[in-house]
Amino acid sequence: NAGVMQNPRHLVRRRGQEARLRCSPMKGHSHVYWYRQLPEEGLKFMVYLQKENIIDESGMPKERFSAEFPKEGPSILRIQQVVRGDSAAYFCASSPRTDRRELFFGEGSRLTVL
Amino acid sequence: DQQVKQNSPSLSVQEGRISILNCDYTNSMFDYFLWYKKYPAEGPTFLISISSIKDKNEDGRFTVFLNKSAKHLSLHIVPSQPGDSAVYFCAARRNAGNMLTFGGGTRLMVKP
Numbered sequence: 329n330a331g332v333m334q335n336p337r338h339l340v341r342r343r344g345q346e347a348r349l350r351c352s353p354m355k356g357h358s359h360v361y362w363y364r365q366l367p368e369e370g371l372k373f374m375v376y377l378q379k380e381n382i383i384d385e386s387g388m389p390k391e392r393f394s395a396e397f398p399k400e401g402p403s404i405l406r407i408q409q410v411v412r413g414d415s416a417a418y419f420c421a422s423s424p425r426t427d428r429r430e431l432f433f434g435e436g437s438r439l440t441v442l
Numbered sequence: 443d444q445q446v447k448q449n450s451p452s453l454s455v456q457e458g459r460i461s462i463l464n465c466d467y468t469n470s471m472f473d474y475f476l477w478y479k480k481y482p483a484e485g486p487t488f489l490i491s492i493s494s495i496k497d498k499n500e501d502g503r504f505t506v507f508l509n510k511s512a513k514h515l516s517l518h519i520v521p522s523q524p525g526d527s528a529v530y531f532c533a534a535r536r537n538a539g540n541m542l543t544f545g546g547g548t549r550l551m552v553k554p
Contacts, residue, residue: 363544370545371544387541430488433485434485435485436485
């Protein structure tokens with residue numbers, strides 16, 4: 329199965345800890361997007377990356393959140409010093425190129441902050 | 443600033459009847475629209491899309507209609523089946539970017 333792979337599927341952290349969410353795009357896809365879904369809400373764009381580059385981070389909170397997509401390995405969304413309001417489902421999506429309009433989503437990582 | 447809105451949080455339909463899900467947008471720079479379907483604990487899956495140069499796109503039981511002057515699109519599912527029960531998200535793409543802006547979703551329940 330060459331779908332978008334996210335791990336962990338579920339992550340529990342205490343306030344103040346760090347959360348790292350990983351995303352491996354579909355084979356042949358070099359564009360990665362991170363979205364967040366808060367309870368009972370829609371998906372909110374966070375960041376768009378290509379290999380080794382952040383293209384658009386207009387949806388990222390200014391503090392504590394960072395994302396990378398290294399030359400080798402998965403994309404990582406990092407949340408430092410988590411707070412209860414960070415509890416959400418974080419979805420990664422990928423596409424093969426910019427002219428491909430639909431995005432292919434992973435199953436998400438559900439972060440719970442105690 | 444909700445640029446894409448789905449005003450009905452839920453919709454209940456009898457099996458075999460038509461389901462109509464609605465979506466409104468405010469940004470005239472959007473040039474491509476998509477519908478995604480999401481089951482609980484899964485990621486969204488692409489369903490159907492439409493370019494702003496068209497007013498209708500059909501794929502099997504699913505048809506999307508676009509009214510640019512009203513900045514409105516709708517998804518028609520006919521006939522509805524119990525397996526269609528899910529949350530449906532409308533999404534839009536700007537012509538000068540690659541990321542999608544999503545609506546808040548509509549939960550469709552198809553009763554047998």
